[in-house]
Amino acid sequence: MKVLLIGANGHVGKHIVRLLQESDKHSLKAMVREEKQAEVLSQSGVESVIANLEGSVDEIAGAIAGSDAVIFSAGSGGSTGADKTLLVDLDGAVKAMEAATKVGATRFIMVSALQAHNRNSWADSQIKPYMIAKHYADRMLEASGLNYTILRPGGLLNDPSVGKISLASNLAKGTISREDVARTVVASLDEENTFTRSFDLISGDTPIVDALKNV
Numbered sequence: 001m002k003v004l005l006i007g008a009n010g011h012v013g014k015h016i017v018r019l020l021q022e023s024d025k026h027s028l029k030a031m032v033r034e035e036k037q038a039e040v041l042s043q044s045g046v047e048s049v050i051a052n053l054e055g056s057v058d059e060i061a062g063a064i065a066g067s068d069a070v071i072f073s074a075g076s077g078g079s080t081g082a083d084k085t086l087l088v089d090l091d092g093a094v095k096a097m098e099a100a101t102k103v104g105a106t107r108f109i110m111v112s113a114l115q116a117h118n119r120n121s122w123a124d125s126q127i128k129p130y131m132i133a134k135h136y137a138d139r140m141l142e143a144s145g146l147n148y149t150i151l152r153p154g155g156l157l158n159d160p161s162v163g164k165i166s167l168a169s170n171l172a173k174g175t176i177s178r179e180d181v182a183r184t185v186v187a188s189l190d191e192e193n194t195f196t197r198s199f200d201l202i203s204g205d206t207p208i209v210d211a212l213k214n215v
Protein backbone atom coordinates (compact mmCIF):
# COMPACT_ATOMS: atom_id res chain seq x y z
CA MET A 1 0.00 0.00 0.00
CA LYS A 2 1.22 3.52 -0.79
CA VAL A 3 0.88 5.51 2.41
CA LEU A 4 0.78 9.27 3.01
CA LEU A 5 1.65 10.06 6.62
CA ILE A 6 0.36 13.34 8.06
CA GLY A 7 2.34 14.35 11.15
CA ALA A 8 5.51 12.61 10.01
CA ASN A 9 7.76 14.90 12.09
CA GLY A 10 5.84 14.13 15.31
CA HIS A 11 6.84 11.75 18.07
CA VAL A 12 4.50 8.97 16.94
CA GLY A 13 5.04 9.97 13.31
CA LYS A 14 8.79 9.38 13.49
CA HIS A 15 8.20 5.82 14.71
CA ILE A 16 5.73 5.27 11.86
CA VAL A 17 8.29 6.61 9.35
CA ARG A 18 10.88 4.10 10.57
CA LEU A 19 8.44 1.18 10.56
CA LEU A 20 7.23 1.97 7.04
CA GLN A 21 10.82 2.33 5.83
CA GLU A 22 11.44 -1.21 7.13
CA SER A 23 8.21 -2.57 5.63
CA ASP A 24 8.24 -4.76 2.56
CA LYS A 25 4.45 -4.37 2.15
CA HIS A 26 4.04 -0.61 2.18
CA SER A 27 5.74 2.49 0.80
CA LEU A 28 5.77 5.92 2.40
CA LYS A 29 5.39 9.57 1.51
CA ALA A 30 5.85 11.75 4.59
CA MET A 31 3.89 15.01 4.88
CA VAL A 32 5.68 17.75 6.82
CA ARG A 33 5.22 21.50 6.99
CA GLU A 34 8.80 22.79 6.83
CA GLU A 35 11.54 22.55 4.21
CA LYS A 36 14.20 21.61 6.77
CA GLN A 37 12.06 18.66 7.96
CA ALA A 38 11.80 17.47 4.35
CA GLU A 39 15.60 17.73 3.99
CA VAL A 40 16.19 15.56 7.06
CA LEU A 41 13.78 12.94 5.72
CA SER A 42 15.42 13.06 2.31
CA GLN A 43 18.82 12.40 3.93
CA SER A 44 17.33 9.16 5.33
CA GLY A 45 15.95 8.22 1.92
CA VAL A 46 12.33 9.07 2.77
CA GLU A 47 10.14 10.70 0.13
CA SER A 48 8.35 13.72 1.55
CA VAL A 49 5.95 16.46 0.60
CA ILE A 50 5.41 19.84 2.21
CA ALA A 51 1.83 20.77 3.07
CA ASN A 52 -0.02 22.36 5.97
CA LEU A 53 -3.28 21.23 7.54
CA GLU A 54 -4.19 24.91 7.84
CA GLY A 55 -3.97 25.17 4.05
CA SER A 56 -6.65 24.32 1.51
CA VAL A 57 -8.17 20.92 0.78
CA ASP A 58 -6.46 21.13 -2.61
CA GLU A 59 -3.04 21.65 -0.95
CA ILE A 60 -3.57 18.53 1.17
CA ALA A 61 -5.03 16.60 -1.79
CA GLY A 62 -1.87 17.42 -3.73
CA ALA A 63 0.16 15.81 -0.96
CA ILE A 64 -2.05 12.70 -0.83
CA ALA A 65 -2.32 12.22 -4.62
CA GLY A 66 -0.90 8.86 -5.70
CA SER A 67 -1.38 7.25 -2.28
CA ASP A 68 -3.80 4.46 -1.35
CA ALA A 69 -3.91 5.23 2.34
CA VAL A 70 -3.64 8.17 4.72
CA ILE A 71 -2.39 7.98 8.29
CA PHE A 72 -3.34 11.01 10.38
CA SER A 73 -0.98 11.37 13.34
CA ALA A 74 -0.85 15.16 13.49
CA GLY A 75 -1.96 17.30 16.38
CA SER A 76 -1.74 20.92 17.46
CA GLY A 77 -0.06 19.90 20.75
CA GLY A 78 -0.56 20.98 24.32
CA SER A 79 1.27 24.31 24.08
CA THR A 80 -1.18 25.98 21.68
CA GLY A 81 -4.68 27.28 22.39
CA ALA A 82 -8.18 26.15 21.49
CA ASP A 83 -7.94 28.07 18.20
CA LYS A 84 -5.21 25.74 16.89
CA THR A 85 -7.09 22.75 18.27
CA LEU A 86 -10.02 23.73 16.04
CA LEU A 87 -7.80 24.52 13.05
CA VAL A 88 -5.62 21.40 13.16
CA ASP A 89 -7.23 18.61 15.20
CA LEU A 90 -10.73 19.22 13.87
CA ASP A 91 -10.75 21.19 10.62
CA GLY A 92 -7.33 19.93 9.51
CA ALA A 93 -8.45 16.35 10.05
CA VAL A 94 -11.71 16.87 8.17
CA LYS A 95 -9.88 18.58 5.31
CA ALA A 96 -7.56 15.57 5.14
CA MET A 97 -10.62 13.31 4.82
CA GLU A 98 -12.07 15.49 2.04
CA ALA A 99 -8.70 15.53 0.31
CA ALA A 100 -8.32 11.74 0.57
CA THR A 101 -11.79 11.29 -0.93
CA LYS A 102 -10.99 13.72 -3.72
CA VAL A 103 -7.90 11.83 -4.88
CA GLY A 104 -9.22 8.30 -4.23
CA ALA A 105 -7.09 7.35 -1.21
CA THR A 106 -9.74 5.15 0.35
CA ARG A 107 -7.96 3.79 3.44
CA PHE A 108 -7.69 6.24 6.36
CA ILE A 109 -6.19 5.59 9.79
CA MET A 110 -6.81 8.16 12.47
CA VAL A 111 -4.75 8.52 15.66
CA SER A 112 -7.42 9.86 17.98
CA ALA A 113 -7.53 9.91 21.79
CA LEU A 114 -8.78 7.49 24.43
CA GLN A 115 -12.48 7.94 25.19
CA ALA A 116 -12.99 10.55 22.47
CA HIS A 117 -16.24 8.73 21.64
CA ASN A 118 -17.57 9.11 25.18
CA ARG A 119 -18.56 12.65 26.18
CA ASN A 120 -19.24 11.62 29.78
CA SER A 121 -15.60 10.80 30.37
CA TRP A 122 -14.38 14.33 29.55
CA ALA A 123 -17.34 16.42 30.70
CA ASP A 124 -15.19 18.19 33.31
CA SER A 125 -11.79 17.74 31.66
CA GLN A 126 -9.28 20.57 31.29
CA ILE A 127 -8.65 19.37 27.74
CA LYS A 128 -12.32 19.37 26.78
CA PRO A 129 -11.79 21.48 23.59
CA TYR A 130 -9.21 18.93 22.41
CA MET A 131 -11.53 16.02 23.18
CA ILE A 132 -14.40 17.76 21.37
CA ALA A 133 -12.16 18.24 18.31
CA LYS A 134 -11.16 14.57 18.36
CA HIS A 135 -14.77 13.47 18.93
CA TYR A 136 -16.15 15.33 15.92
CA ALA A 137 -13.21 14.53 13.65
CA ASP A 138 -13.81 10.85 14.40
CA ARG A 139 -17.54 11.18 13.76
CA MET A 140 -16.84 12.87 10.43
CA LEU A 141 -14.49 10.05 9.50
CA GLU A 142 -17.07 7.41 10.42
CA ALA A 143 -19.56 9.17 8.14
CA SER A 144 -17.08 9.87 5.33
CA GLY A 145 -17.45 6.70 3.29
CA LEU A 146 -13.69 6.13 3.62
CA ASN A 147 -12.41 2.75 4.80
CA TYR A 148 -11.31 3.99 8.18
CA THR A 149 -9.75 2.66 11.35
CA ILE A 150 -9.83 4.95 14.37
CA LEU A 151 -7.29 4.17 17.08
CA ARG A 152 -7.85 6.08 20.33
CA PRO A 153 -4.67 5.70 22.40
CA GLY A 154 -4.40 6.50 26.08
CA GLY A 155 -1.73 8.79 27.55
CA LEU A 156 1.34 8.62 25.32
CA LEU A 157 4.70 7.66 26.83
CA ASN A 158 8.18 7.70 25.35
CA ASP A 159 8.87 4.25 26.82
CA PRO A 160 10.25 1.54 24.54
CA SER A 161 7.82 -0.75 22.74
CA VAL A 162 6.55 -3.80 24.63
CA GLY A 163 4.66 -4.98 21.54
CA LYS A 164 1.55 -5.88 23.55
CA ILE A 165 -1.69 -3.93 23.68
CA SER A 166 -5.25 -3.92 24.88
CA LEU A 167 -7.72 -2.93 22.15
CA ALA A 168 -11.48 -2.62 22.63
CA SER A 169 -14.46 -0.43 21.83
CA ASN A 170 -14.30 1.07 25.32
CA LEU A 171 -11.38 1.16 27.75
CA ALA A 172 -11.76 3.55 30.68
CA LYS A 173 -8.14 4.55 31.17
CA GLY A 174 -4.53 3.65 30.48
CA THR A 175 -1.28 4.61 28.84
CA ILE A 176 0.79 3.29 25.94
CA SER A 177 4.20 3.91 24.44
CA ARG A 178 4.28 6.01 21.29
CA GLU A 179 6.23 3.25 19.56
CA ASP A 180 3.45 0.74 20.27
CA VAL A 181 0.88 3.19 18.89
CA ALA A 182 2.98 3.41 15.73
CA ARG A 183 3.29 -0.39 15.52
CA THR A 184 -0.48 -0.74 15.92
CA VAL A 185 -1.14 1.88 13.24
CA VAL A 186 1.16 0.19 10.72
CA ALA A 187 -0.17 -3.30 11.49
CA SER A 188 -3.74 -2.01 11.01
CA LEU A 189 -3.14 -0.79 7.47
CA ASP A 190 -4.11 -4.04 5.77
CA GLU A 191 -5.79 -5.86 8.68
CA GLU A 192 -9.35 -6.30 7.39
CA ASN A 193 -10.72 -6.96 10.88
CA THR A 194 -10.07 -3.29 11.69
CA PHE A 195 -11.79 -1.87 8.59
CA THR A 196 -14.56 0.66 9.40
CA ARG A 197 -14.02 0.16 13.15
CA SER A 198 -12.96 2.34 16.08
CA PHE A 199 -11.07 1.31 19.21
CA ASP A 200 -9.59 2.55 22.44
CA LEU A 201 -5.93 1.48 22.68
CA ILE A 202 -3.69 1.07 25.73
CA SER A 203 -0.73 -1.04 26.74
CA GLY A 204 -1.82 -4.61 27.50
CA ASP A 205 -1.08 -8.34 27.36
CA THR A 206 -1.89 -9.28 23.76
CA PRO A 207 0.64 -9.16 20.91
CA ILE A 208 -0.35 -6.35 18.53
CA VAL A 209 -1.09 -8.54 15.49
CA ASP A 210 -3.24 -10.93 17.55
CA ALA A 211 -5.13 -8.06 19.17
CA LEU A 212 -5.97 -6.59 15.76
CA LYS A 213 -7.09 -9.95 14.33
CA ASN A 214 -9.27 -10.90 17.27
CA VAL A 215 -10.79 -7.66 18.50
Ligand code: NAP
Nearest residue numbers: 007009010011012052053054073074075112113153155156
Ligand atom coordinates in the same frame (compact mmCIF):
# COMPACT_ATOMS: atom_id res chain seq x y z
P1 NAP B 1 3.43 15.50 18.24
O1 NAP B 1 4.78 14.98 18.54
O2 NAP B 1 3.02 16.83 18.80
O3 NAP B 1 3.26 15.51 16.66
C1 NAP B 1 2.24 16.19 16.04
C2 NAP B 1 2.66 16.51 14.62
O4 NAP B 1 1.60 17.24 13.99
C3 NAP B 1 3.93 17.38 14.53
O5 NAP B 1 4.87 16.74 13.70
C4 NAP B 1 3.44 18.67 13.91
O6 NAP B 1 4.33 19.25 12.99
C5 NAP B 1 2.21 18.20 13.15
N1 NAP B 1 1.34 19.33 12.88
C6 NAP B 1 0.86 20.25 13.76
N2 NAP B 1 0.17 21.19 13.13
C7 NAP B 1 0.22 20.88 11.81
C8 NAP B 1 -0.28 21.50 10.62
N3 NAP B 1 -0.97 22.64 10.68
N4 NAP B 1 -0.05 20.89 9.45
C9 NAP B 1 0.65 19.74 9.37
N5 NAP B 1 1.17 19.12 10.45
C10 NAP B 1 0.96 19.69 11.64
O7 NAP B 1 2.30 14.46 18.72
P2 NAP B 1 2.47 12.91 19.08
O8 NAP B 1 2.93 12.78 20.46
O9 NAP B 1 3.20 12.24 17.98
O10 NAP B 1 0.91 12.48 19.04
C11 NAP B 1 0.34 11.95 17.87
C12 NAP B 1 -1.19 11.97 17.98
O11 NAP B 1 -1.64 11.35 19.19
C13 NAP B 1 -1.81 13.37 17.96
O12 NAP B 1 -2.95 13.35 17.10
C14 NAP B 1 -2.27 13.55 19.42
O13 NAP B 1 -3.37 14.42 19.49
C15 NAP B 1 -2.67 12.13 19.77
N6 NAP B 1 -2.74 11.77 21.19
C16 NAP B 1 -1.89 12.29 22.13
C17 NAP B 1 -1.96 11.86 23.46
C18 NAP B 1 -0.96 12.34 24.49
O14 NAP B 1 -0.94 11.79 25.61
N7 NAP B 1 -0.14 13.32 24.18
C19 NAP B 1 -2.89 10.92 23.84
C20 NAP B 1 -3.75 10.42 22.89
C21 NAP B 1 -3.65 10.82 21.56
P3 NAP B 1 5.71 19.97 13.46
O15 NAP B 1 6.64 18.82 13.75
O16 NAP B 1 6.09 20.79 12.28
O17 NAP B 1 5.41 20.77 14.68
